[in-house]
Amino acid sequence: MTDQTSTPDAPRRMRLTGLHHVTLISSDLEATSAFYGGTLGLAVERDERNPDDPGARHVWFGDGEGTPGTLVTFLEYPQMPTGQVGRGSTHHLAFGVTSGEEQVAWRDWLRSRGVDCTDVMDRGGLRSIYFRDPDGHILEITTRP
Known part of the structure; x- marks a missing residue:
């Protein structure tokens, strides 16, 4: 070859x-x-x-x-203006964890620190939680079910 x-x-x-x-x-x-x-x-x-x-x-x-x-x-x-979601922008970053238990612990930790965080969502092959950083970037913590 x-x-x-x-x-x-x-x-x-x-x-x-x-x-x-x-x-x-x-x-x-x-x-x-x-x-x-x-x-x-x-x-x-x-x-x-x-x-x-x-x-x-x-x-x-x-x-x-x-x-x-x-x-x-x-x-x-x-000094830059706030970004706008659309073509040419990044929608979100996804961080992977090893288990559903760790993901739930992250959700609880984030909420205990005043970070608005979604419930765990089944995404068809992935489980995800979503939240935003101080500048509004969407972040995800994901794991397989």
């Missing part, structure tokens, strides 16, 4: 290893850090100036080891 990447007429295929990170916009990185670090318990991986825009603060959250696939980053732009 030949490697398709070496054949001139073969379609080009990405060799994905997974999702590395997602970057969102924050209006206030102190509030974002309190939420993602304090409420959700993610570790701050990096807190720096963005190399592409040194005027913007850039904070990376993850599992504490910097593992690709656990990373959510935020650029701080307080």
Whole structure:
């Protein structure tokens, strides 16, 4: 069998290893850090100036080891207008947990911290809860039934 990447007429295929990170916009990185670090318990991986825009603060959250696939980053732009959901925007981020019990514990934890959170929803192959971060990004915690 030949490697398709070496054949001139073969379609080009990405060799994905997974999702590395997602970057969102924050209006206030102190509030974002309190939420993602304090409420959700993610570790701050990096807190720096963005190399592409040194005027913007850039904070990376993850599992504490910097593992690709656990990373959510935020650029701080307080002057930007509130986003609008539509084509070209991100609808939500989904975090996976290992069990329904852990998911229910997250729902209860979020509610105990004053975070408005849905009941567990059966999504046909997934079970989900939904809530929003301080900037209104929709977040999901999901697991298989």
